[in-house]
Amino acid sequence: MQSTPHGYSHVGQMEGEDMTIQPGSRTDTKAPHRAATPRPVTHGKFAPPRFPNDLVGIERWQSWLDTIAQHEICFVRAPAGYGKTAFAATLFAQARSIGWYAGWVSFDPEDNDSAAVGHLFEAVRLARGAPAEDSVSALCAAPASAAILASALAERIEACDQPVLLVLDNIDRIAEPRLVDVLDRLLRHPPRQLRLVLVGRDTAAIRADETEGRGMLLRLGRTEIGLTNDDICVFLRAAGSGLDARSCAKLNGLLLGWPTGLRMAVQKLDRLKKGDWSALTAQIDAYLLPLWDEQDDGIWQFLGRASVAPQLNDELVRLLGEGDRGISILEDLHAQGMFVERSDEGNGCYYIHPAVRPVFRQFLDQHEPKRAIELHRAAGRYYETLGLSAHAIDQFLSAGADADAARLVGDTALSALARGGVEQLAAWLDALPCELISKSVALIRARAWAAVLAAEPDAEAAIAALRAAGDIAEAQVIGVLHAGLVRDVPESVVEEGDPFLAAPEQLSGFAVDMIRAFLAYGAQSRGLFGLVHDVVRPLRLCAAATAMDLPNAIATRARAAAARAQGQLAEAERVLRDGRRIPGQLGLAGALIDAALARSCYERDDLPEAANLAADALAWLEPSCFEDALIEAFQICIRVAAATAKVDEAATLIDRAELIAFARNWVPLKAMCVVERARLRLPPTIDVEAVLAVADEDAAVLDPLSAQGRAFALLCEMRAYEAIAHGDRPRLTTVAERLLRLASNADDAELRATATLLNILPQLSGRCDKMVELETVRFLNHAAGAGFHRTIVDILDVTGVRAVQNFCSEAYSSGSFLALLKLAEPSRRNPALEGSTSAAPGEAFSFLTEREIEILSALNAGESNKEIARTLQLAPETVKWHLKNVMRKLRANSREEAVQNASTLGLTLIEPAVRD
Numbered sequence: 055m056q057s058t059p060h061g062y063s064h065v066g067q068m069e070g071e072d073m074t075i076q077p078g079s080r081t082d083t084k085a086p087h088r089a090a091t092p093r094p095v096t097h098g099k100f101a102p103p104r105f106p107n108d109l110v111g112i113e114r115w116q117s118w119l120d121t122i123a124q125h126e127i128c129f130v131r132a133p134a135g136y137g138k139t140a141f142a143a144t145l146f147a148q149a150r151s152i153g154w155y156a157g158w159v160s161f162d163p164e165d166n167d168s169a170a171v172g173h174l175f176e177a178v179r180l181a182r183g184a185p186a187e188d189s190v191s192a193l194c195a196a197p198a199s200a201a202i203l204a205s206a207l208a209e210r211i212e213a214c215d216q217p218v219l220l221v222l223d224n225i226d227r228i229a230e231p232r233l234v235d236v237l238d239r240l241l242r243h244p245p246r247q248l249r250l251v252l253v254g255r256d257t258a259a260i261r262a263d264e265t266e267g268r269g270m271l272l273r274l275g276r277t278e279i280g281l282t283n284d285d286i287c288v289f290l291r292a293a294g295s296g297l298d299a300r301s302c303a304k305l306n307g308l309l310l311g312w313p314t315g316l317r318m319a320v321q322k323l324d325r326l327k328k329g330d331w332s333a334l335t336a337q338i339d340a341y342l343l344p345l346w347d348e349q350d351d352g353i354w355q356f357l358g359r360a361s362v363a364p365q366l367n368d369e370l371v372r373l374l375g376e377g378d379r380g381i382s383i384l385e386d387l388h389a390q391g392m393f394v395e396r397s398d399e400g401n402g403c404y405y406i407h408p409a410v411r412p413v414f415r416q417f418l419d420q421h422e423p424k425r426a427i428e429l430h431r432a433a434g435r436y437y438e439t440l441g442l443s444a445h446a447i448d449q450f451l452s453a454g455a456d457a458d459a460a461r462l463v464g465d466t467a468l469s470a471l472a473r474g475g476v477e478q479l480a481a482w483l484d485a486l487p488c489e490l491i492s493k494s495v496a497l498i499r500a501r502a503w504a505a506v507l508a509a510e511p512d513a514e515a516a517i518a519a520l521r522a523a524g525d526i527a528e529a530q531v532i533g534v535l536h537a538g539l540v541r542d543v544p545e546s547v548v549e550e551g552d553p554f555l556a557a558p559e560q561l562s563g564f565a566v567d568m569i570r571a572f573l574a575y576g577a578q579s580r581g582l583f584g585l586v587h588d589v590v591r592p593l594r595l596c597a598a599a600t601a602m603d604l605p606n607a608i609a610t611r612a613r614a615a616a617a618r619a620q621g622q623l624a625e626a627e628r629v630l631r632d633g634r635r636i637p638g639q640l641g642l643a644g645a646l647i648d649a650a651l652a653r654s655c656y657e658r659d660d661l662p663e664a665a666n667l668a669a670d671a672l673a674w675l676e677p678s679c680f681e682d683a684l685i686e687a688f689q690i691c692i693r694v695a696a697a698t699a700k701v702d703e704a705a706t707l708i709d710r711a712e713l714i715a716f717a718r719n720w721v722p723l724k725a726m727c728v729v730e731r732a733r734l735r736l737p738p739t740i741d742v743e744a745v746l747a748v749a750d751e752d753a754a755v756l757d758p759l760s761a762q763g764r765a766f767a768l769l770c771e772m773r774a775y776e777a778i779a780h781g782d783r784p785r786l787t788t789v790a791e792r793l794l795r796l797a798s799n800a801d802d803a804e805l806r807a808t809a810t811l812l813n814i815l816p817q818l819s820g821r822c823d824k825m826v827e828l829e830t831v832r833f834l835n836h837a838a839g840a841g842f843h844r845t846i847v848d849i850l851d852v853t854g855v856r857a858v859q860n861f862c863s864e865a866y867s868s869g870s871f872l873a874l875l876k877l878a879e880p881s882r883r884n885p886a887l888e889g890s891t892s893a894a895p896g897e898a899f900s901f902l903t904e905r906e907i908e909i910l911s912a913l914n915a916g917e918s919n920k921e922i923a924r925t926l927q928l929a930p931e932t933v934k935w936h937l938k939n940v941m942r943k944l945r946a947n948s949r950e951e952a953v954q955n956a957s958t959l960g961l962t963l964i965e966p967a968v969r970d
Contacts, residue, residue, distance in 0.1 A: 105140065105143065112144055115145070118145065119148050124270060127241055127262055128251045129274065130279065133391045134255055135341070139720050140313075142223060155217070157218065161223065167229065178211060204239035209242075234259050276311060279311075282306075286306050287299055300670075314341065331412060355417075358422070360414070365405050366384060367381070370433065427453050430450070431449070459485075472564050473641065476642060503564070507642075508678060514536065528561055532565070543760075545759050545916075547569070547576060548577075552573070552574065567593060567606075572608065577589060578619070580758060583619070583620065586613060603767065607646040610646075618654075620801075642678055645678075650669035651667050652667035653690060656694065657844045685726050697869045728740050729772045742772060750762065752792065758802070766796060767796060786812065794813075797848070803837065807833075807837035832958050835958075902940070905926075
C-alpha cells in the first residue's frame with residue numbers, strides 16, 4: 055500500500071475543499087498544449103489527496119508536465135514513502151490550472167473485479183465535466199470485450215479539445231485481466247489527447263513495448279521525484295534544524311531523497327548530530343515491518359548478509375554465501391520497489407537503500423553475530439581485486455583488519471586528496487591505530503597533508519613527524535604550503551616554489567601539482583597573467599580526460615581570476631563552467647570552483663544561483679585552508695541574504711566568519727567581517743586598526759598577494775565610508791590613490807574601477823560642485839559594460855549615493871555607469887555616513903536633467919534655439935539657460951562637442967529621423 059510520507063492519505067478531499075497549488079506554478083501560454091480556463095476540481099476516489107503545508111519540491115515537480123506532454127505514457131515507480139502520489143497530485147493540479155482535462159483514480163485491492171474498468175470511464179467523465187451516462191455503466195457491467203471498451207474510452211478522450219491527463223495511482227494493485235487488456239489496447243492505439251500516468255511501487259502489469267519502441271514512454275523513479283539537497287535544506291530550515299548545506303548533503307547521501315526517511319530523521323535530529331543512528335534505525339525498522347511481512351525469513355537472512363556491502367553483484371553475492379539465487383532475489387525485490395536499487399552506473403550491480411541497510415545489518419548482528427566479520431573481510435578482499443579501494447578500506451575497518459586497511463590507505467591517500475577527499479582520508483586515519491600509522495611513511499605523509507588542507511591546529515606537528523620519518527622533501531613542500539595557506543603568507547609559496555619544480559624527483563605527484571597550482575595563483579594575484587597559463591598548462595593536459603581534482607580546481611580559479619582581472623567576466627565564467635562540467639568534481643575541488651562561479655553570478659545579478667552555489671561551497675570550505683575561496687562564499691551568502699531582506703541570516707553568517715577568522719588568525723577574513731558589518735549597520739566587533747592600521751596601508755599595497763594587501767582591497771570600502779562620514783575628502787582621496795596603486799601592482803580592472811569610483815564619490819553624493827571628468831565617466835562606462843555591475847552598485851547603495859528624482863536613468867544605455875545609479879537603494883544607506891558637513895548645491899547626483907537631455911536630443915537633430923523653444927514650448931531665454939548648463943556640465947565649447955561628450959556618457963539621444 056502506498057505510504058503517507060508527507061502527512062496525506064488516500065482519503066478524498068472534504069466537500070468544498072480544493073487542492074491548493076504552491077505559488078510559482080508555470081503558465082506558459084505559448085505552449086501548444088495549454089489553455090486559459092482552469093477545470094473544476096472533483097472529489098472522492100477520483101481526486102488526489104491534498105498537499106501538506108510543508109511539502110517541498112513542488113516547482114521542480116511541476117516542470118515535469120512539459121516533458122510528460124511530449125509522451126503518451128509515464129511510469130512513476132519508486133519504493134514506499136517516496137512521494138509518488140504527491141508527485142502525481144502536483145501534476146494533476148498543475149494540469150488543471152493551465153486548462154487541461156485531468157482525471158484521477160486511486161486503486162484499492164478490492165478493485166480487482168470486472169467492473170473496475172468503469173473507474174476509467176468515470177475519471178474521464180469527471181475530467182470533462184460531463185453528465186453521467188447510463189449506457190457506460192451498462193457497458194462496463196456487461197461482458198463487453200476489451201476492444202469495445204478501449205474504443206469507447208478512446209472516443210471520449212479524443213472528443214476533448216485539450217490534453218487529458220489520466221493518473222492511475224497504485225496501478226500495481228491491479229491484476230484484473232479485462233482492465234489490463236483495456237489499457238494495453240488503449241496504448242496500442244492511443245488517443246491523440248491522452249497523457250497516461252501510471253503510479254506504483256511495483257512494476258505495472260501494463261505492456262508498453264510498442265509505446266517504448268516509438269520513444270513515447272517516460273520512466274520516472276526515485277532519482278527524478280526524490281528530494282534534492284536543496285529541498286532538504288529548505289525543509290530542515292523550515293523545521294528549525296539549522297543544518298548547513300554540507301550537512302544536508304550528507305544526510306541526503308543516506309536518505310537518497312526519501313521524504314519519509316527525512317521526516318523520521320527530523321524527529322531524531324539531535325541524536326543524529328551526536329552520531330547516534332540507533333533511534334532512526336529503530337524507527338525505519340518499524341516503518342518497514344508491514345511492508346516486509348510477506349517476505350520469508352530466508353529473505354531477511356539474505357539481506358542481513360548482503361547489508362555488509364554497499365554494492366552487490368552476482369559474484370559478491372555468491373561470496374557472501376547465497377549461491378546463484380541471490381542476484382535473482384535482488385532483481386525481484388527491485389521490481390517490487392522494496393528498497394533494493396539498481397546501480398546507476400549500468401554495471402549490473404544492486405545496492406540496498408543506505409537508510410535501510412542498518413535495519414538488515416541489525417538483523418544480522420542479532421541472528422549471526424559472528425558472521426559479520428567474516429563477511430566484511432570477504433567483501434573487502436573482493437572490492438580490492440576490483441580496484442574499489444574506498445569500499446575495500448571501509449570493509450577492512452569494519453572487519454577489524456587494520457593492517458589491510460592501513461596498507462590500502464597508504465596506497466590511495468594521495469589520490470583521495472587529489473579528489474578533495476580530505477574528510478574521508480582523515481576519518482580513515484582516525485580509525486587506524488597510532489602504532490600502525492607511525493610505522494608507515496605513506497600514512498605519516500597522508501596525515502600531514504590532511505592536517506594542512508583541513509587547517510588543523512596540529513598541522514605543524516604532523517609535518518615535523520614526516521620530516522622525522524625521513525621524507526624531508528615532501529615535508530618541505532607541505533611546510534611551505536602550510537605557511538602560505540594556514541599561516542596566510544602566500545608569498546612564501548611563490549618565493550620558494552620554483553626550486554621544487556626544478557627537482558621534482560623526490561616529491562609525490564600531488565605535491566608537484568599543488569606547488570604548480572599555487573604558483574599560478576601567485577602569478578595571477580600579482581598581475582603576471584601570461585605566467586598563469588604557462589604554469590597551469592601541464593595540469594590542464596593531464597586533466598583533459600580525468601575528473602576535476604584539487605590542483606586543477608585551484609588552477610581553474612587562477613585562470614578565471616586572471617580573465618576577471620582583465621575585465622573579461624564572460625570568459626572567466628566560461629572557464630569556471632567548463633571546469634564544473636568535468637564529472638566527479640564533488641567535494642572540496644568542486645567547492646573551490648563554485649565559490650568563484652557564485653561571484654560571477656552575483657556580479658550579473660543572478661542572485662538565486664549565486665546564493666545556491668555559495669551556500670553549497672561554504673559547507674566544504676569552512677573546514678578547509680582555502681581562505682580566499684571562503685571569503686568569496688561568505689561574502690556572496692551575506693550580500694544575497696541582505697539583498698533579500700534576510701538581515702538576521704546575514705548577521706549569523708558574519709558571526710560564523712568571525713569565529714573562523716580569529717581561530718586561524720586570518721587577516722583578510724577579519725577585514726571582510728568588518729566591511730560586511732558596516733554594510734548592515736551592525737555594531738562593530740573588530741577593531742579595524744587592529745586588522746590593518748592606517749599607517750601600514752602604504753606598505754600593504756605594495757604586494758597584492760600578501761595578507762595585508764588582500765585585506766586592504768576589502769577594507770578600502772570601509773575606509774571610504776569613514777572618510778565620507780567625517781567629510782574628510784583628503785582621506786578619501788588617499789584611500790582611492792592607494793587602492794589605485796594596489797590595482798596597478800595587481801593589474802586588476804575591478805580594483806581600478808573601485809578606486810576610480812571612490813575618488814568621485816563626493817561629486818556623486820552632492821558634496822562637491824566639481825564636475826566628474828568625462829574621461830572618468832568613460833572609464834567607468836567601460837567597467838560597467840564589461841560586467842562589473844555589482845562592484846559599482848554595492849558601493850553606491852551603501853555610501854548613500856543615489857540619483858535625484860528627475861535623474862533620467864532610462865536615457866542612458868544599459869551598459870553605462872550612470873544607468874546604474876538608479877539601481878542603488880536609498881533605503882539601505884547609512885544615515886551615519888552622511889556626516890554633519892553641509893552638502894554642495896544639489897542633494898544628490900543629477901548629471902543631466904530630463905529637460906537637458908531633451909535639449910541635447912534637439913541639438914543632435916540640428917535644431918536652432920528657436921526651433922527648440924517651439925518644439926518644447928519653452929521661452930527662448932529658458933532654452934539659452936538650459937544650453938548654458940549643458941555646455942558647462944559637458945565641458946563643451948560647441949553644440950557638436952556637447953553631443954559628442956553626451957555620447958561618451960552613454961546617453962542615448964533621439965536620432966534626427968526619429969525626432970522628425
